[in-house]
Amino acid sequence: MARMHTRRRGTSGSDKPAADDPPEWSDVDEDEIEQRVVELADQGHDPSQIGMKLRDEGVTGTPVPDVKLATGKKITEILEENDAKADLPEDLRNLMERAIRLREHVQENGQDYQNKRALQNTESKVRRLVKYYRGDQLAPEFTYSYETAKELLEPDSR
Template sequence: MARMHTRRRGSSGSDRPVADDPPEWSDVDPDDIEARVVELAEQGHDPSGIGLKLRDEGVKGVPVPDVKAATGKKVTEILEDNDAAPEIPEDLRNLMERAVRLRRHVEENGQDMQNKRAMQNTEAKIRRLVDYYRGDELDEDFVYTYDTAVDILEG
């Protein structure tokens, strides 16, 4: 399948193992994992960053390769249960950060048409994601603008 805004195809990545059970060498208590997830969220880490920290550092020195296999819940579900979930989804926040950065760049460099196009593509992706999340993760009347993105990211 081709990329959304170019004609190129992406390179395929590696697949995760099919196993549903956590490996024998990673026998961490699910309650300890959940406590560590909440602790990392309070330190300001995003859900994907929490997964990487658990994979690399682990809990009490034991790595956790897959949080869902070990606990039966995804990282975001654990955060929602403990009222530590981010107010805006991580993918939307990352796109908003990129759009704000690109808008500032284009304002300073008016002749940079390539990044102007990249900004337009990024904002189009944001609008599609807002339509997807509207009602569930976002308010019904949420509309993306540059000013709302700046307010959300600074607040």
């Protein structure tokens, strides 16, 4: 989303190496990986955090460089199969949390025009993502507002 609100180019990043099968040094059983993914999700970790933990810590001490290569399924697919999926997609949740923080900041600091613009841009991204997910992972009549986001992201709803 680098060029969405500015004329700047995005930051370049590295690409994953093209591989069809997991490396031989990472010979962890698929069922153990799936159990660990569900366990980490129950502890409250997001799918991206689960992937990093499996990469760094692994399962029983053996790192898992890529869950999809090892199991044939993405982390979100594993979570859906085991009914451990979050109520909101991770990217939408993160943007809503940012929008809430920005709105609270702007309410306290009314002259902060830079963050007013950041709030407008963030809420625009949220609305765009809601439109993308509506009907599939969100209710067809779901619309974004500060109040609904605040209600959805209460600490006990996670």
